[in-house]
Amino acid sequence: MRLLTLWSLLSLSALSWLPHLASASVLAIDYGNDFIKASLMKPGLPFDVLLNKDSKRKISSVVAWKKGDRLFGQDAFNLASRFPSDTFGSLKLLEAAPFDSPIVSYYTQISTAEVRESARKTVNLVQSDGTEWSVEELIAMELAYIKHLAELAANEKVTDVVVTVPPYFSQFERDALVDAIEISGLKTLALVNDGTAVAVNYAMTRTFLTPEYHIIYDAGASGIRATVASFTTAPDTKAGGQGTHIAVAGVGYDRTVGGIELDRRVRDILVDTFNTKSGRNVREDKRGMAKLWKEAQRIKAILSANTEVFASVESLAWDIDFRTKITRAQFEDASQDLKPLFAKPIEDALKNAGLTLNNITSVILTGGSSRTPMIQAAVKAAVGEDKIALNVNADESAVLGAALHGASLSRQFKTKNIKVSDIGVHDIEVSYYAAPTASNSRPRTITTVIFPSGSRVGTKKVLTFKRKEDFSLYIDYKHPVAPGFPTRLLEVDLGNVTQAIANLTEQGVVDPVVKATLTLSESGFVSVSNAIAYGEIKDDSITGKLKGFFGGSSSSDETKTESADNVPPRDSETASADGSSSSSSDSDTASSASESSSATPQKEEKKKYVGPVEIPLTIKSYFPTITPMSVEEKQKARSRLRAIDAEETAKNRREEARNSFESYLYRLRDLLDENNTETPFKKCSKPTEREAIAEKLDESFAWLHDRGDYAETSQFLDKRIALETLEKPIIHRYQEIEAFPQALNNSQMWNWSTRLFLTEARQNLTAEAAADLPSKWTKEELDALEKTLREHESWLNEWVEKQKSVKSWEDPVIETAEMKARAKVLENHLQRLWKRKVPKAVKKPKTSATSSTEAAKETGGAEDWGEEPVGGEDGQQQVPFGEDPYEHDEL
Numbered sequence: 001m002r003l004l005t006l007w008s009l010l011s012l013s014a015l016s017w018l019p020h021l022a023s024a025s026v027l028a029i030d031y032g033n034d035f036i037k038a039s040l041m042k043p044g045l046p047f048d049v050l051l052n053k054d055s056k057r058k059i060s061s062v063v064a065w066k067k068g069d070r071l072f073g074q075d076a077f078n079l080a081s082r083f084p085s086d087t088f089g090s091l092k093l094l095e096a097a098p099f100d101s102p103i104v105s106y107y108t109q110i111s112t113a114e115v116r117e118s119a120r121k122t123v124n125l126v127q128s129d130g131t132e133w134s135v136e137e138l139i140a141m142e143l144a145y146i147k148h149l150a151e152l153a154a155n156e157k158v159t160d161v162v163v164t165v166p167p168y169f170s171q172f173e174r175d176a177l178v179d180a181i182e183i184s185g186l187k188t189l190a191l192v193n194d195g196t197a198v199a200v201n202y203a204m205t206r207t208f209l210t211p212e213y214h215i216i217y218d219a220g221a222s223g224i225r226a227t228v229a230s231f232t233t234a235p236d237t238k239a240g241g242q243g244t245h246i247a248v249a250g251v252g253y254d255r256t257v258g259g260i261e262l263d264r265r266v267r268d269i270l271v272d273t274f275n276t277k278s279g280r281n282v283r284e285d286k287r288g289m290a291k292l293w294k295e296a297q298r299i300k301a302i303l304s305a306n307t308e309v310f311a312s313v314e315s316l317a318w319d320i321d322f323r324t325k326i327t328r329a330q331f332e333d334a335s336q337d338l339k340p341l342f343a344k345p346i347e348d349a350l351k352n353a354g355l356t357l358n359n360i361t362s363v364i365l366t367g368g369s370s371r372t373p374m375i376q377a378a379v380k381a382a383v384g385e386d387k388i389a390l391n392v393n394a395d396e397s398a399v400l401g402a403a404l405h406g407a408s409l410s411r412q413f414k415t416k417n418i419k420v421s422d423i424g425v426h427d428i429e430v431s432y433y434a435a436p437t438a439s440n441s442r443p444r445t446i447t448t449v450i451f452p453s454g455s456r457v458g459t460k461k462v463l464t465f466k467r468k469e470d471f472s473l474y475i476d477y478k479h480p481v482a483p484g485f486p487t488r489l490l491e492v493d494l495g496n497v498t499q500a501i502a503n504l505t506e507q508g509v510v511d512p513v514v515k516a517t518l519t520l521s522e523s524g525f526v527s528v529s530n531a532i533a534y535g536e537i538k539d540d541s542i543t544g545k546l547k548g549f550f551g552g553s554s555s556s557d558e559t560k561t562e563s564a565d566n567v568p569p570r571d572s573e574t575a576s577a578d579g580s581s582s583s584s585s586d587s588d589t590a591s592s593a594s595e596s597s598s599a600t601p602q603k604e605e606k607k608k609y610v611g612p613v614e615i616p617l618t619i620k621s622y623f624p625t626i627t628p629m630s631v632e633e634k635q636k637a638r639s640r641l642r643a644i645d646a647e648e649t650a651k652n653r654r655e656e657a658r659n660s661f662e663s664y665l666y667r668l669r670d671l672l673d674e675n676n677t678e679t680p681f682k683k684c685s686k687p688t689e690r691e692a693i694a695e696k697l698d699e700s701f702a703w704l705h706d707r708g709d710y711a712e713t714s715q716f717l718d719k720r721i722a723l724e725t726l727e728k729p730i731i732h733r734y735q736e737i738e739a740f741p742q743a744l745n746n747s748q749m750w751n752w753s754t755r756l757f758l759t760e761a762r763q764n765l766t767a768e769a770a771a772d773l774p775s776k777w778t779k780e781e782l783d784a785l786e787k788t789l790r791e792h793e794s795w796l797n798e799w800v801e802k803q804k805s806v807k808s809w810e811d812p813v814i815e816t817a818e819m820k821a822r823a824k825v826l827e828n829h830l831q832r833l834w835k836r837k838v839p840k841a842v843k844k845p846k847t848s849a850t851s852s853t854e855a856a857k858e859t860g861g862a863e864d865w866g867e868e869p870v871g872g873e874d875g876q877q878q879v880p881f882g883e884d885p886y887e888h889d890e891l
Helices: 073-078 102-110 135-154 171-183 194-203 259-278 286-303 328-334 336-342 344-353 373-383 397-410 497-506 542-551 572-599 601-607 631-671 687-707 713-770 779-804 816-834 848-859
Strands: 026-031 035-041 062-066 069-072 087-089 114-117 123-126 132-134 160-165 187-193 212-219 224-235 242-254 308-317 320-327 362-366 418-421 428-433 445-451 459-465 471-477 488-495 513-520 526-537 560-563 611-616 618-622
Touching: 026 135, 026 397, 035 135, 035 397, 062 073, 062 135, 069 073, 069 135, 069 631, 073 087, 102 114, 102 259, 123 135, 132 135, 135 171, 135 631, 160 171, 160 194, 160 397, 171 187, 171 631, 187 194, 187 397, 194 212, 194 224, 194 242, 194 362, 194 397, 194 418, 212 344, 212 373, 224 344, 242 344, 259 286, 259 308, 259 320, 259 328, 286 308, 286 328, 320 328, 328 336, 328 373, 336 344, 336 373, 344 373, 362 373, 397 418, 445 459, 445 513, 471 526, 488 513, 488 526, 497 526, 497 611, 526 618, 631 687, 631 713, 687 713, 713 779, 713 816, 779 816
Parallel strands: 026 160, 160 187, 212 362, 242 418
Antiparallel strands: 026 035, 062 069, 062 087, 114 123, 123 132, 212 224, 224 242, 308 320, 428 445, 428 471, 459 513, 459 560, 471 488, 488 618, 513 526, 526 611
16 A cells, blocks of 8 residues: 555646536535534635634534523533533434434433424424424534534535435434435535545545455444445546545444443443432432533543543532542443443454455544543454554544545545445335235235345336236335334335326237336435336237247246446435436337327338337335424424524624624723823814713713613614714814825825926927927927916915914814825826827828839839830839739740
């Protein structure tokens, strides 16, 4: 393996030939349970992690309210101990989670937030004032905050986003995340598995001379996953040059082990210690539990580098201060049952990939919890210390890889040629009722695993059915994806079957069938993207029968599965649209051919259509278990968020207006201070003006004290304008005094320049007239310029003398703006003459004698051509117009 420089491989210049699109930026978000990392891809910006307002590279995944003020990131996290019921974190655990699932019970153990069942049987979270928010809405708020930071950095609207997800995320959870993205005002470009994103980041600055297998071991807050990926660098015949191909071979994971569970173990140690010392149960105090959770996270981080640490929480509960020592040994003893689980995902990933450790080049550690010594020791014991690699940024590799992957999908950037081939990790099966053999027979269920675990994403498979009536398909996970989650994904009704089959039969199709296309998109969504009634019109001639006898075939199996294209759309909606349009165009062609043949029965036998015929069927999908948000629900949620944004914007503007008005009052008070006698404000103001301002100032201070908390933004602005109106004349005088010397100097400079120009111009005009040469100016033009100069000098001298007698607290008699305007008139007049070019000299007409002599010199005189020349006045040979005197016929 050979390392290359980043800039030699990565070029983020936008394609110059592409038209200007609505958004030239791509936002990548690594949405973690504890932290959010983001990266913005935009031409002209460095390829790096997006910083928040505090210049932090990662943002806490928390949203909180403080007396009506909504906060994000670390500000929100710090409020948990003061407002535990209004602080919401670890939302990733609750995405699409059924209310009665174990994960919701687990969430109530680690969080102080109140949960409530929603109308969709999922989870809503409740503020202290009773306001309910769905998980999707809260996540959308966090994503909208990241979007705001990205737009500030890009200085433009940002819409396209790539978001990382764990590979074990089910379609329910992916749907919930996409709904949150849509509510936030973003558009999902793709969902990418976080292990795959790290693999892309790893390949950014490397080339692989020989194929290599690496394990991406991601120990995050919500779980541990291991991804086996192969890396190959080979010539790319289509794109040209070298290309790197990343293929995911196997995935292993454990949703129950992660940083959150380790935090909970530390917090339980603190809880037990406090309860023993105080004799009271701190679990009954929400604020106390929130403080201990924050302290537990701090202790876990310190124990990663130290063997012991002191925990200290002031006024933990009931005004009791808490302090104790925790050792790494205590922490590891409390987590003893988790140690065998840390390396299990690696074993599962190798098993699913059909590989052994001997095939693995290195194990790349990533994720915040990978720094925990206990986890590192377990991984080293499982794979050997020589295979451990720490050559990627554990916190930022996923988001940087996702950003590069998103840039390659947007088609607006030139990036390193990296192709990714990912897999699904769950068995997905389809079932349906077989066609009844008798009217009273019991329906028989047929089940087929359509996308087994390890299937490549971005694939389509076609199922063929011999059905003559409408029927339904049921898409399920073969096994529950998580405890408490259902297995049923979709119910899909295929309609218009009876009419379509009858239509095909009338056209001469024998044994028509129904074909349904199932798509596993690049983002991991399963859908029925297309359904058609299909058949072939065969040739009844002797030639056609012979072809059918030797080469014909027909599908006889009702559940026959066909291979399909490997280039699906990125999500289920696009898949449905593409599939429908494709089948419609094909069926239209077939139908038009059929209609054409029926319209001309005399020629039907000669030109009868032979070949495949397709008729599109109707597809209706239902979500019988965990239902994604409907369009109306998302619109309502979006409106709620916009209302909050508008309210916060108005509130911020009001606070800005109040703070600005208050600071302005204090500034005026300092200017009016009797101790400040020599200030420009005092010198340029009259006593009566200062008294009026002081009176208005006292009135404004009293109003601010009495009604400032309830005043509107416009009232603050009106109050300030009233004071500024009184102050404006004083400011104007001071500004005029400051600007007068410069304006006077500018006017006098143009007077001097014009006078110097006139002197030289008149001298040149006299000399050129004597030499009979053309001149740039006429006497009249110079006289007009001199008139303008005299008028300006006269006006300037008069008013400058008047201005000298004006006191500093009096209004000026001459404005600097007028001085500049009059000087500009003189300047323009001067510049018009100065920039004029010297005219060309007029050539004098030549005399006849001179012309004859010159003509004779040019022609060399009349040559003897064997005959006397036709003479003109000077004896020169005359040549007719358009003829050459030297042309003659060739001999």
